[in-house]
Amino acid sequence: MNKKSSQKNTVFVCEACGAVCAKWAGQCPDCEGWNTLSERVRASRKTGKSSSLGPAAHRLADVDTKQSPRVSTGLKELDRVLGGGLVPGSVILLGGEPGIGKSTLALQAVSRLSDMMPTLYLSAEESVEQLALRYQRLNLPAQDLQAFATGNLEDAVALIDRTGARLVVVDSIQTMHTERLDAAPGGVGQVRACAEMLAEVAKRDQVAVLIIGHVTKEGSLAGPKTLEHLVDTVLYFEGDATSRYRMVRAWKNRFGAVNEVGVFAMTEIGLKEVKNPSAMFLSGSHDDSPGRSVLVSQDGSRPILLEVQALVDQSSLGNPRRLSVGYDSVRLAMVLAILHRHARLGFVDQDVFINVAGGVRVSETAADLAVSAALISSGMDTPIPSRTAFFGELGLTGEIRPVARGDERIREAEKLGFNRVFLPLSNIPKGRDLQDDKAGPVHGRAALVGVSHITELQDRLRV
């Protein structure tokens, strides 16, 4: 197969090194990677309204920084993830595995907004009848929401122009295709070209565009990952598709904080907001079997309590397994090395598994202490006393390092009735005495057990 750039306005770009070629080839001439070239629309060379003086720069101090007002989607959990509501004219990518609830969330999110601005739902995956069925089943208030089933980008853009839409959902980007490229829909070239054109329309006409993209478990499907730099906000659905809980996390946000999480539950009538996620993730975690600990995690602006489970077991393999779900496996290897070197806990001939309950992914280093505690508990076959929570980062020398927002974490644990919190010594708030870890709660407060080295954690867990 020897493809050629079908029209003059396309080029072939190497996905690996970014080299640009006029013709398609099996191997990139620059980085010598195989099958890395994909077709793209050539960037236009128009310089706009440049005068003979050339383009002029702006003095930042003079730029009008009036923030465009945010519009609430009516879903508080989603508003928070967006950074306080939808910014008109912004481009949002909503990614997630098939069946996790992207179309449902999109429909619910735009339903209220469609009363305030002309809104168009473009679907290439479902027919208008299917959309209407879902819409009726969800019992949504929107009266003016318009829908159209097409996978053709040129049609879609024409429709946006004709309807004067200010908010558009594109479901999904993998099923859109532009006539400007020969390639089949779903490939990186088509997905990128379509997203680029949609972003252009968004900026030109101040249309907010919500692009839905499918991601596989490995996150490898052509598409969403390559679009992250093109859009203002990237939201990813997280969670176990088999459980009813769904989390939407901001991975990138030009208008708000990253790592902000919104928690939803999938019900028969769509996604419902979960107001108290800590209680939800901990439900059923009150029995005291060895190998479980509670982490006070701080995702975005809100602390959440999560259950960390560890299983340490004799291995039958020459090379024992180290598997982690929901916690970085490189960090797990590091924690194991620290436990080995500083706490004399080998696990050398044992399989080690870590799981964060509820399909949650913890990306912050403050999880190290809870992971270590769960490992120690499983390794020593001793349960951690109930109503005990942990947070803190582990350093390579075995020291427990302070983490951000200690006060809020402590308050969240206390709010949920935890009476003992293990934390980095320097995270103990000023004015709060270091209490004996055997002391019970004083006036509804938790006993704070400040630890500064992994050996202290080990000693204190033995009691």
Ligand code: TYD
């Ligand atoms: P969907 O939004 O179609 O997922 P995606 O667009 O990410 O592929 O929703 C998928 C699942 O949600 C589907 O298996 C059915 C379920 N669901 C409910 O349980 N309740 C509902 O009200 C709706 C609309 C869907």
Ligand code: MG
């Ligand atoms: Mg869908």
